[in-house]
Amino acid sequence: MASRRDKVLFAVFGVTVLGLLFPLFLLGWYLWQGSVVAEEQRLDELAQRLGKQTEWAIIDARDLLDELNALDATPCSTEHLNKLQDAAMSRPYIRAVGYWRAVERVCGAGFVQGDALTPPKASRIYDSGLVAWWPSPSTAVGGVELFLMRYGQHDIAIDPRLLVTPGLLEDQKVGLWVESMPMVTHPSAAILPDLHSFEPGLTVDRDAQRMVSRSSLGTIFPIDIIAVQPMAQFWQRYLPTLAGAGALGLLLIGMWLFLILRYFRHHLSLASELREAIAHDQLQVVFQPIVDLETGTCQGAEALARWRRENQETIGPDVFVPLAEDTGQGTNLTLAVLRCVLRELGPQLRARPDCPINLNITGQDLASTHFSEALERELEKARVPARAIKLEITERSLLNTDDVRARITALRARGHRIAIDDFGTGYSSLAYLESFELDTLKIDKTFADAIGHEAVTSNIISHIIIMARSLKLDVVAEGIESRHQVEWLRQQGVRFGQGYHFSRPITGPAFRDWCHDSEESK
Amino acid sequence: MSTIFRRNSLAVIVATLLLTGCELMPTRDADTASEPSAEPSRERAADSDDGASQDQSYGYTRNGLYLARNDQDISERRQRLLDEGHESVATDRVGFYMDVLTARLRQDLANQGVELSREDRTITLTFAGDLAFETNSATIHPDMVPILDALGQVLEEYHASIITVAGHTDSAGARQFNQHLSEQRALSVAQHLHAKGIGDARIMAIGHGPDRPIADNDHGQGRALNRRVELRIEPLTAS
Secondary structure (H helix, E strand, O other): OHHHHHHHHHHHHHHHHHHHHHHHHHHHHHHHHHHHHHHHHHHHHHHHHHHHHHHHHHHHHHHHHHHHHOOOOOOOOHHHHHHHHHHHHOOOOEEEEEEEEOOEEEEEEEOOOHHHHOOOOOOEEOOOOOEEEOOOHHHEEOOEEOEEEEEOOEEEEEOHHHHOOHHHOOOOEEEEEEOOEEEEEEOOOOOOOOHHHOOOEEEEEOOOOEEEEEEEEOOOOOEEEEEEEEHHHHHHHHHHHHHHHHHHHHHHHHHHHHHHHHHHHHHHHHHHHHHHHHHOOOOEEEEEEEEEOOOOOEEEEEEEEEEEOOOOOEEOHHHHHHHHHHOOOHHHHHHHHHHHHHHHHHHHHHHOOOOOEEEEEOHHHHHOHHHHHHHHHHHHHHOOOHHHEEEEEEHHHOOOOHHHHHHHHHHHHHOOEEEEEEEOOOOOOHHHHHOOOOOEEEEOHHHHHHOOOOHHHHHHHHHHHHHHHHOOOEEEEOOOOOHHHHHHHHHOOOOEEEOOOOOOOEOHHHHHHHHHHHHHHO | OHHHHHHHHHHHHHHHHHHHHHHHHHHHHHHHHOOHHHOHHHHHHHHHHHOOOOOOOOEEOOOOOEEEOOHHHHHHHHHHHHHOOOOOEOHHHHHHHHHHHHHHHHHHHOOOOEEEEEEOOEEEEEEEHHHHEOOOOOOEOHHHHHHHHHHHHHHHHOOOEEEEEEEEOOOOOOHHHHHHHHHHHHHHHHHHHHHOOOOOOOEEEEEOOOOOOOOOOOOHHHHHHHOEEEEEEEEOEOO
């Protein structure tokens, strides 16, 4: 019996641990994923904005070159120079605009001197005739590497640092590539990983404790942006969210634990309290009379256990009977009920053993010799004959083993009669019942309930009655609540009945009186 | 609209020339076999250009243009230009000069049927012989005139450069005729540029005849590619 209890305990413990770990794991995973996705989106949005800015600036510069080349003014006239000046002043990232004849800068606006405007090697010469020099040491002026574009007679020098709005960037290091060639980094001295060393999207580089985001923009010309930020910063950004959600998660887990423990404690304390109650005979017994349907006289009663806890809470048998069985107290419970019956009705049973009291026993009781020995001892002690105690066993707990069969035979030999309880709810066949030595069949309440309502069930009850008759068994109909049911059952040849129609379960003394009254009224 | 029209007309010309080339093939092979009697049209073509005979004298021609005999001749002349103190590009600006010139040529000669290739310090423009000249003649095709005019303008602006115009033919026909035709065609282009203001000191012509094919002479298509004029532009720099 203890092993079953251990199994239950183990299962409950396992469920508790799983119940703890699973939500914890799920929560952690969800939060991490959520944070990474949020970060990926944030960095990608940032990259798209930077990319768009750069793209816009380059297209604007290209359009400006077209506009200047198409200008009608005399080269280097006041009008021309004003135009160049305006173009440079109106765009923050333009450092200089120049008018060239072959390789001589004839005139221009802006502050670029030296060889920076005539670097030795172009990065790109497009078929359209546009020449571009990506930022490099040969385009550097005062430490700033310029991006140069020349088309026709005009050129533009762009400060790439001003393509990136620093306000957008917090502490990230950002690098921007145009046509796969490095255009600008922020901060300007930042060393960034190679463009192709990371997949597009967000990569968590655990070795270097950093997150690397690579986004691409390919609307007009390919622009790639790599943003790098230390993991610490990621944690810092998402810590409030993570902590908040983590606290909520812990709270939920705590509640779960609390519920489990509460249930456990209640269950355990109930079990130990029940053991106490059984050991100290603190259970009550009530009796529900069994009546001869023909004469209305008392033919006995079924003893029903009641348990009222110390705090006056009444626990139903549907709870404490299985609890007693689960905690190995099944037989003790049966014996406690027996003692109670003998205590309350001992004299009557001695005087009228033909009006027996039905004692509910379990499959466990039948499985061991302990019960039958203890039963015999108690009866001897109370000097009550065995035939005054009828043993009720449910159809479902009637195990088809030779041991059980032998024990039933032995109990009958001692004078006990045997009743099958709740008959019709199991699946016993006639042949199965035939293999046991039985005296009475108690038909389950559901069949009485169905009388006059459900034709099929009514049909079954007729079959049961016929079957009982063929096995020479007495039949008791349980749960009779109306006159109509009594009439119907009598017509079917059922002799005995039990139910609220005759009496509710009543105390021992009340039962004695009731029995007496029924005899009187006969 | 005008660009599209031009392109279309060029395509028609190309198609026509290719077809004509195919038809002419057997005739020209036959010509090679019976050389002496098959020359009238070709001689007329060569003579009509500047009257130079087959025993063309190298060096300065009547127009003051320089016809080089061979590659050594060209490098000696380049050296002479430098020695004479012709305006040259500073060594550290050469890259920039050539980059910008390349871009400018691309811009001006875009979609004009002229192939441009760039190798460090050399820009080579290749004109298909069938497009640039009348058949078997050194007369520049009218369609080519505006292109050469535009080229002349750029080269005048980028005057610190020397230009070598090299004529090439396919291997069909008499070798001497081909040599002569290649020289005359080179001179025609040089002459045109000279007329547009390129100083005669910067420009020289050379004829390679069939000696430097760029494609297989066994096919009509290959021969068409070999009939060409190449214009090499190099910076004048003290290197």
